[in-house]
Amino acid sequence: MTSSFPGTGPQLTIRTIPKPSDINYNGHIFGGWILSQMDIAGGLAAHQRAGGSVATVAIEGMKFHHPVLVNDLFSVYTNIVKTGRTSLTVHVEVKVMRSGLVDEILVTEGMFVFVRIDENARPVPIASAPAP
Numbered sequence: 820m821t822s823s824f825p826g827t828g829p830q831l832t833i834r835t836i837p838k839p840s841d842i843n844y845n846g847h848i849f850g851g852w853i854l855s856q857m858d859i860a861g862g863l864a865a866h867q868r869a870g871g872s873v874a875t876v877a878i879e880g881m882k883f884h885h886p887v888l889v890n891d892l893f894s895v896y897t898n899i900v901k902t903g904r905t906s907l908t909v910h911v912e913v914k915v916m917r918s919g920l921v922d923e924i925l926v927t928e929g930m931f932v933f934v935r936i937d938e939n940a941r942p943v944p945i946a947s948a949p950a951p
């Protein structure tokens with residue numbers, strides 16, 4: 820069974836500032852650092868909705884639209900777009916607020932799939948209703 824919870828919309832899940840130690844050879848923030856922040860944020864959202872431990876099973880449609888710079892105000896937004904029997908699909912967006920700009924810029928997005936797991940790290944059904 821698959822169901823959606825329309826209307827919740829993107830939720831701010833993590834806000835941080837990347838450090839000089841996170842840059843790659845281009846002087847931009849390393850994609851792996853961005854990806855890890857997205858995985859953490861998506862996992863937090865999925866954990867909250869599923870009411871317990873989750874594991875990342877797939878990451879789909881990653882798109883790096885623009886580079887992230889040191890000292891950007893880095894915000895990760897999560898939106899649960901699909902709930903399956905044991906899985907949750909979370910659309911994760913990263914936006915940055917940059918010095919001198921008025922609006923946030925969408926820099927990266929992707930679709931993260933998490934599976935609700937038990938104490939043996941095996942998939943278990945999740946409740947169909949949102950967690951309180």
Ligand SMILES: CC(C)(COP(=O)(O)OP(=O)(O)OC[C@H]1O[C@@H](n2cnc3c(N)ncnc32)[C@H](O)[C@@H]1OP(=O)(O)O)[C@@H](O)C(=O)NCCC(=O)NCCS
Pocket residue numbers: 873874875876877902903904905906907932934936940941942
């Ligand atoms: C997550 C894990 C427990 C799932 O076990 P599994 O035996 O593959 O699970 P299943 O085949 O029963 O699939 C479970 C759910 O995941 C979904 N799924 C599995 N592979 C998927 C993929 N590649 N893309 C999207 N969804 C996927 C299935 O559709 C199913 O969803 P549903 O129950 O809502 O219909 C197992 O794959 C695992 O341990 N992976 C490693 C996790 C990990 O280390 N992640 C990184 C750190 S968190």
